[in-house]
Structures are given as structure tokens and as C-alpha cells.
Amino acid sequence: MSQGEPSIRVRLWTRQIIETITLVLLMLLVVRLAVQNFHIDGQSMEPTLHDQEFILVNKAAYLLQQPARGDIIVFRYPKNPQEDYIKRIIATPGDKISITHDAVIVDGVALHERYINKQDAHDYDPATTRRTIGSDQYFVMGDNRGNSSDSRDWGTVPRQNIIGKAIVVYWPFGVDNFGLLPSESDVFAHVH
Structure with missing residues (x-):
């Protein structure tokens, strides 16, 4: 074995370590830019999401498609x-929304929302919730309609305020809704 051989091995080994560390850091940066954790604080999204749960939010979800x-x-x-x-998006730009005492209506279609808290008192004020949604605006509501501060109270959410789409509950481990959040797009299937 020549004297130059150990130094070549050390350099190759050092290079591999540096490349591995750089790759791991790059992957962590990409994941951090695309995914964010979020802590649920309150009951406004029950029964879908519960107080003190942690979820992951896909911040890249709306790069190639619009919020739905x-x-x-x-x-x-x-x-x-x-x-x-x-919150949950109920109406998108251009939609006409009205809320009666017992139904949410989007573009003339009454929604059959299986995800809402059935114990809610549906005592909405229809006068304040009949409108056409502006461009780049979204009408959002909590699933726990009787205990949610949402678009009924303070108006629509501008597109630029949207951080991302909730995708998975990851804590506490083993709860009933642990895992991927279900798609509820079929509730809106008949809305044009």
C-alpha cells in the first residue's frame, strides 16, 4: 500500500459525508417549504378535527390547481x-352562496354536509350570508357551525392568505381520525 492511498480514502470518505449531509439538508429544506405542521386550537372543526390535534398542511397543493x-x-x-x-372551503370565486336556517346553498344546490356537527343549532342569519363570492376570494366555514368564527362573521378569505391544504392528522397517535383526511368533494359534486 502506498502512502498516497490512505489520504485518497480519507478524501473520498470526507467527500461522501459532505455529499450525504448536503443531500439530507436539501431534502429537509424542500420538505419544510412544501409541508408545515399545524396545531388545532379549539372546537370549530369538530367532528372532523379535534382540539389539540396536530396536522400536516401541504403548502404546495395549490401551485398547479386552485383551492376547491x-x-x-x-x-x-x-x-x-x-x-x-x-376551516373548510364552502364557496369559491364566482359562486352564489346563501344560508337558510337549515341549509347551505351554493349555486342553487343545497349541500348535504355529512361532515358537520349534527348537534349544532343551525340558527344562521340568512340576511348576512347571501352573496356572490368575488374573484380570488373563498367562503369558509367550520364544521362545528354553532361554535365557529368564519366567513359568516368576518367575510371571505383572499387567495393570497391561503397557506395550504390540510392533509393528515399525525398526533395524537391512534385517535379515530388519525391519518389522511377524507375527501369531501362529492358533497359539492352537483354544484356547477
């Missing part, structure tokens, strides 16, 4: 952009 009715989104609260909220 039924998506659960995390967004910067329009009245205070330092606060993040989580």
Missing part, C-alpha cells in the same frame, strides 16, 4: 394576518 370546495385549508386570518385559522 370541500378542501380544509389553513390560512392567515384576514382581520389579523399574524393568526392562522383552519
